[in-house]
Amino acid sequence: MTVPDWLRPVIAAQSRTQQFRRYSLPPGATARPSAVLLLFGESDGAPDVLLTERASGLRSHAGQVSFPGGAIDPDDDGPAAAALREAAEETGLEPAGVHVLGTLPTQWIPVTNYAVTPVLAWWREPSPVRVVDPAEVASVHRIRLDDLLDPANRFQIRHPSGMIGPAFQVGALLVWGFTAGVLARLFKVAGMDKPWDRTRIHPDVALVRQRRGEQ
Numbered sequence: 705m706t707v708p709d710w711l712r713p714v715i716a717a718q719s720r721t722q723q724f725r726r727y728s729l730p731p732g733a734t735a736r737p738s739a740v741l742l743l744f745g746e747s748d749g750a751p752d753v754l755l756t757e758r759a760s761g762l763r764s765h766a767g768q769v770s771f772p773g774g775a776i777d778p779d780d781d782g783p784a785a786a787a788l789r790e791a792a793e794e795t796g797l798e799p800a801g802v803h804v805l806g807t808l809p810t811q812w813i814p815v816t817n818y819a820v821t822p823v824l825a826w827w828r829e830p831s832p833v834r835v836v837d838p839a840e841v842a843s844v845h846r847i848r849l850d851d852l853l854d855p856a857n858r859f860q861i862r863h864p865s866g867m868i869g870p871a872f873q874v875g876a877l878l879v880w881g882f883t884a885g886v887l888a889r890l891f892k893v894a895g896m897d898k899p900w901d902r903t904r905i906h907p908d909v910a911l912v913r914q915r916r917g918e919q
Contacts, residue, residue: 740773
């Protein structure tokens, strides 16, 4: 299958698995398996990635920007099938137009005890996307990679736990937590990073939202 040149470093990054193992599941621990879809495409010739904004009423990660995805069901044929199913349920995309490229190492999210497998994919035949269930998803976005990689849109953020991690601000969307961590690591490993100010640290998520005028 033919893919655009800009996507080749992303595909090659999959082989450098050790650089994605920061949050591996501790030995002997158990967690609920889940998968997310890192779906790369093009809008008007510009590379982009599909992201969703979670509904504010959800019990976990409410209001956060995230990749489409969710728990792997017993009937799913592995992480890729689960990620595609969840993406279709959340955004209405047509799975037949998506080519799965592979997976990144499974990451553990301690706060929810999920073991999340990121599934890399190329949107070879893009289909319309939208909010399918407002109870789960507040909005759906195709975000240009140029906007995510713009140094002016990048900073670090202090999580409520005290940990400091990468973040992106694209328009009204604040990308932080697991999603920002996966994107930032992937961009770095793929050699797509542009120099940005890592000393610019916002004290917490609530402050950033306040500056954006959110409640």
